[in-house]
Amino acid sequence: MADPLSGIPLASIRVFEAAARLKSFTRAAEELGMTQAAVSWQIKALEGRLGQSLFRRLPREVQPTEAGERLSRAATEAITLLRRAIDDLTEADEHILSITTLATLATQWLAPRLGAFQLLNPGLAVRLDTSPALLDLSREGFDVGIRSGSGEWAGMESQLLMPSVFTPLCGPAMADRLNLKDPCDLLDAPRIGMEKEWAAWFAAAGLSDGARPATRLTADYQVLEVAAALGDQGVALASPILFAREIKAGLLVRPFRQIVSFHAGYYLVWPEGRRRSPKIRRFRDWLQAQADADPAVVEARAGV
Structure with missing residues (x-):
């Protein structure tokens, strides 16, 4: 059995419901933000699809026919239920x-x-x-x-x-052991993180050449690399913003002010x-x- 709604735009049902409820194409147009001509066209198109008249056109208003009254009650009930469902979803969201x-x-x-x-x-x-x-x-x-x-x-x-921004971070013991006074002190240090990122930091610090591969660990997450630095396994290149608490607490040392952005x-x-x-x-x-x-x-x- 064919779907009776097949081929009928829901927009036409919405226009019809407003016109039947307000008994006026003009007032329906004002409510829906449309022109009166657009409302009239939608109603005529709906009547054409249904093969019957839905309104009696009177001088100052329109009156639903018997068929229009039946469709109006169903349309108003359906639109009311739809509005309530949308309100419930919006409120929950x-x-x-x-x-x-x-x-x-x-x-x-x-x-x-x-x-x-x-x-x-x-x-x-x-x-x-x-x-x-x-x-x-x-x-x-x-x-x-x-x-x-x-x-x-x-x-x-x-x-x-x-x-x-990223900068070298390590534990206090590692900083003391490496005696970090100048960026060049990191050239041979055990480093944590990707070599290309370290190369970018060395360039920002004015050391474009000379860094030797010394990466001990790379990880998918910055927090894992810093965890290794906290475990005294090397120097990590990490965010001084995201690890500001550890720096303030003395758990991490930021030996140099140079930063790099990726x-x-x-x-x-x-x-x-x-x-x-x-x-x-x-x-x-x-x-x-x-x-x-x-x-x-x-x-x-x-x-x-």
């Missing part, structure tokens, strides 16, 4: 903020601060994901992401949070068109304030 971010940034910088955000927004639950891939946020069900790069991603808007920075991203979402707006404003108040971020922005 506004109570959950789904974030996808980088693992090291999540564990070292974001997660310790999220409690403050939740205290300010007790009705908003947070779901945190640490996928390294730049996901299609809408398709994967995420509201926002925090990613490193240039800030240019198709289908997304972005806001720069903080610069992406991309523009860390960006908060969200799907195009969702800038005005209340929960995204609240999180975006709060997160930017957190970054602006972080001394390590301020220092990195100044290039120190």
Whole structure:
């Protein structure tokens, strides 16, 4: 049996419902933000598809025919149920903020601060994901992401949070053992991380030549490389922003001020068109304030 709705645009049903409820093509046009001519055309097209008249055209109003009355009751009930379902989905969605971010940034910088955000927004639950891939946020069900790069991603808007900078970090015992006084002291040091990234740091420090391969370990996550440095296995090239607590506590030593960047920075991203979402707006404003108040971020922005 053929579907009776097949070939009938739902937009026509919406226009018909408004006209039948208001008994006026003109008032229906005003409610729907259409022209009166467009409403009249949609009704005529619907009548043509159904093969019968739905309205009696009177001088100052329209009156549904018997068939129009039956369809009007069903259309109003269906649209009311649809609106309620959409309201329920929207309300439920506004109570959950789904974030996808980088693992090291999540564990070292974001997660310790999220409690403050939740205290300010007790009705908003947070779901945190640490996928390294730049996901299609809408398709994967995420509201926002925090990613490193240039800030240019198709289908997304972005806001720069903080610069992406790297500098050598190691434990105090390793710093004493190597007697780190000058960047050239790291040329033969046991290093953690990719050689090409170290080469970029040596170039930033004015040592374009002479670095000998000395990498002991590379890992997928920055936090794992720093964990090795904390275990006195070598010197890691890592973010002084993300590991500011360990530096302040004396667990890590930052022997040199030279920094290197491999991309523009860390960006908060969200799907195009969702800038005005209340929960995204609240999180975006709060997160930017957190970054602006972080001394390590301020220092990195100044290039120190």
